[in-house]
């Protein structure tokens with residue numbers, strides 16, 4: 394099925410073709426015709442499935458149907474709510490890219506950016522607002538924004554908005570919208586609170602399900618390194634340096650941890666930047682730009698900051714700390730292996746985190762393969778998870794021995810899926826990488 398066959402107009406077909414897209418992705422195929430027909434849609438789709446175009450393209454087309462070029466100032470007719478500033482920037486970029494040949498205007502309303510510029514932009518008027526909920530509520534409190542003309546509401550990554558505690562904001566915002574409107578909701582997972590939110594916001598929604606929730610991408614190879622906490626940094630530096638990884642997204646649990654690891658990696662000679670919620674919007678944008686254009690090879694990020702990042706062909710994701718919520722593992726490793734490309738997800742897991750690994754394996758309903766000999770003191774991870782099926786050895790990831798650059802197998806550097814081999818002698822904790 395082509396983009397033409399799903400009913401997009403010529404301007405949008407042109408924009409899609411400029412992007413080099415030839416066929417709609419599954420979520421686009423399933424959702425776009427219903428959205429164009431004016432139906433409410435509940436879509437189960439993760440980042441990386443093409444969901445942004447899946448709602449942006451039909452939203453633009455719907456807005457063009459009743460577009461009044463003489464309306465001044467422009468009225469907000471579509472509202473897209475997203476959990477993070479980065480995702481807002483990406484959605485706005487999509488709106489501008491796909492709407493390039495259309496006379497519609499869009500503004501981004503997010504925290505961490507100048508409120509005065511936003512007030513000016515809102516006064517000037519626009520057709521589409523892409524917003525994070527907190528800043529939008531601030532503008533509502535001060536009556537800077539009029540939402541009484543909103544015809545379409547889109548909740549993107551609704552599950553994450555709930556995880557981040559934005560439900561009260563969402564309730565407030567939806568309470569200020571006209572009752573008669575079209576609603577679209579995108580969520581990677583279907584928890585009970587998501588179902589409840591959907592039942593309150595959506596009217597007779599069409600359910601669209603593209604990637605089964607809680608399943609990680611087929612294109613991502615996963616590997617666990619059992620390692621003592623104090624050796625994680627040396628192992629990470631070594632893996633990056635010895636494999637010459639050029640673009641690595643590293644997840645840590647805390648903002649402080651992100652700053653600390655960024656500094657340590659820089660000390661180890663690795664170009665790194667940190668991305669977390671305590672950084673100014675300018676610093677966040679800069680860190681992301683540096684990472685995207687290759688000025689830094691490592692981006693150390695917290696879950697919230699990294700949510701929704703769309704970086705083409707991101708090859709490596711590292712869980713430096715395991716996430717507290719097992720679903721976040723899926724979101725994290727979904728940053729790699731996109732659009733058919735191969736990705737590698739590596740988790741450095743200490744003994745204290747074994748229970749978190751167990752939770753993840755329970756959710757995935759499979760064991761993650763473990764590196765038997767990391768070259769550091771042995772750590773036993775008894776996850777106690779049900780293990781229906783083992784994964785095959787990830788050959789690329791175990792190719793080389795850390796310290797002596799010998800073929801891995803010669804030194805017994807194998808994963809649990811192979812026969813046990815004699816363990817190499819533990820070595821010093823900080824000597825992971827020679828420079």
Ligand code: AMP
Pocket residue numbers: 413414415416417418421439440441442443444445446703705732
């Ligand atoms: P998203 O899931 O919206 O984050 O999109 C993931 C990536 O897929 C983005 O880089 C899009 O530019 C890209 N994309 C979206 N739709 C298509 C398509 N039909 N064909 C190829 N790539 C696409």
